[in-house]
Amino acid sequence: MHSSPYFELIVPIGFGLLGIVLLACWGVLRQQRFLPWMAAGYVLPALGLALQSAMSNAELARWSLFAGLLHMSGCWSLARGLTMRRGQGLRLWPGLLIGAATLLALFHYGWVDDRIGQRALWLSAGVAAMLMLPLGSVMRGGTGGDPLERLLRIFYVVLLAYSVLRVGLVAWVIPFEEIPRLTRSGYWQVLLAGTLVFGIGFMCILVACAVRDVIRVLRKERDHDSLTGLLNRRAFTEIASARLQxxxxxxxxxxxxxxxxxxxVNDAWGHAAGDQVLQTVARVLLEQVREDDLVARFGGEEFILLLGRAGPEAAVEVARRIQAELARHHFDAISGGVTASMGLAPLASAAELQQALVEADGQLYEAKRAGRNCIRVLSPATASPAVEMHGA
Ligand SMILES: Nc1nc2c(ncn2[C@@H]2O[C@H](COP(=O)(O)OP(=O)(O)OP(=O)(O)O)[C@@H](O)[C@H]2O)c(=O)[nH]1
Known part of the structure; x- marks a missing residue:
């Protein structure tokens, strides 16, 4: 089996292009800082492969150190990108150690004792060791049932298994010393084809993961109030409509x-203190309700809560609890607590959501008019402002 010189070139060029695609993705998805490392993980080995593909065995010996450097730094970049994706760092010294040992061996078997088989063996071992560096980081923690994360893990494990297997193949199966020109051999052709197919698949998953992560961030920003982290009006309406089913x-x-x-509060303590109070109030609200209740900030100092499994009486209890907690809470930014007025309205289905929002707001207005720090409830039976309660 002999390889075509075109094929030999297509693979490194293809790899270089995949690296450029990753860089272009990074240009758009700037928060995904692992992408340039992955791009380097494609481009540097592509340069090494291009160099090797163009050479005879004698030339390979002289250039082995440089080609090795390209492969080692490319693999380290790949390892760095994979750990960075998981929000972790990668220590430099294990990579330096592996790189130095590999390059030393390549120098020896290229310049001192020219043995192509040993060079191939050391380079394969160096690549496998370098790719092992992010193993703990990639495998740690669950995938949360995310198919893309699972696929990425599978690809990484296959890449690692293949690079370890290659060390065995190079050591015991392939008679390198008998191959007149390594880069024209069947071994080289299979290596290039496998690397290309694998590289394309891996890149597709990486880009899909990066796009998915950015969409998640954007969706979070779209749905949440940036000051308190609570749901905003849009997301509240959407999620409440679903929950009410x-x-x-x-x-x-x-x-x-x-x-x-x-x-x-703003006038006395400043706007920044006011912001801190709003953040603390948001935390208090979340602490006082059940996990499947919804808490949103509709703007300014107005919060809306959807309480499930709570008729008017139970809801009034929750409102009282919140008022009591706000009154006795120690706010770092101001001295003393804050008071709140509350308006409550029952609802039976998603169709009533908009109406109930208007009604709860009406009751809130009544509570403000009644002197503040009190609770007003729209009675479900009479649909009129019936219950009047003063807060703590
Ligand atoms: N610090 C801070 N203040 C805000 C924010 N949004 C709105 N405010 C302030 O909240 C205050 C609301 O004032 P008003 O609407 O008069 O309400 P109030 O002073 O609470 O009076 P009542 O509601 O009638 O009891 C204004 O001073 C706004 O500037 C915010 O995100 N941060």
């Missing part, structure tokens, strides 16, 4: 909560 969570009550005289 779940009959197991009935009955529901909508709770509108607005801090009293918040302008005075």
């Amino acid at each position: 779940d009959r197991r969570l009935a009955p529901w009550t909508l709770l509108a909560c607005d801090l009293d005289h918040f302008k005075q």
Whole structure:
């Protein structure tokens, strides 16, 4: 089996292009800082392969150190990119040690004692050892059932297994010393074909993961209030409509909560202190409700809660609890607690959501008019503002 010189060139060029695609993706997805490392993990070995493909065995001996450097630094970049993707670092010294040992061996078997088989063996072993560096980082933690993450892991494990297997093949199966020109041999052709197919697959998964991660971040930014991290109005409406389909969570009550005289907090302690109070209030609200309840900030100092498995009486209990907690809470940014007015409205289905928002807001307005720091509830039976309760 003899390889075509075109094929020998197509593979490194293909790899270089894949590296450029990764770089271009990084240009768009700037937060994905692992992408340039992965791009280097493609481009540097591609240069090494191109160099090797163009040479006779005698030339390979003289250039082996340089080609080895390209392969080693490329593999280290790949390892660095994979650990960075998992939000971890990669220590430099194990990579330096592996790289130095490999290059030393390549120098010896290229310049001192020219033995192509030994060079191939040491380079394969160096590549396998370098690719092992991110093993712990890639395999640690669950994939959360994410098919892309699982696929990425599988690809990495196959890449590692292949690079280890290659060390065995090179050591015991392939008679390198009898191959007149390594880069025209069947071994080289299979190596290039396998590397190309694998490289394309790996790159597709990497890009898909990067795009998916960016979409997740954008979606989070779209759905959440940047100051408190709570749901914003848009996301609240969307998620509440879906949650209201779940009959197991009935009955529901909508709770509108607005801090009293918040302008005075800003005026007395400054806007930054006001921001900190809003963040703390958001935490208090989340602490006082169940996990499947929804808490949103609709803007300013107004918060909306959807309470499940809570009729008006249970919801009033929650509102009282929140008021009591806000009053006694120690806020770092201001002295003393804050008070809040609350308006409650029951609802039976998603179709009633918009109406219930208006009603809860109406009750909140009533609570403000009644002197603040109190709770108003729209009675479900009479659909009129019936219950009046003063808070803590
Ligand atoms: N620090 C801070 N203040 C905000 C934010 N959004 C709105 N505010 C302030 O909240 C205050 C709301 O003032 P008002 O609407 O008069 O309400 P209030 O002073 O709480 O009075 P009542 O609601 O009637 O009890 C304004 O001073 C806004 O500038 C924010 O994100 N951070």
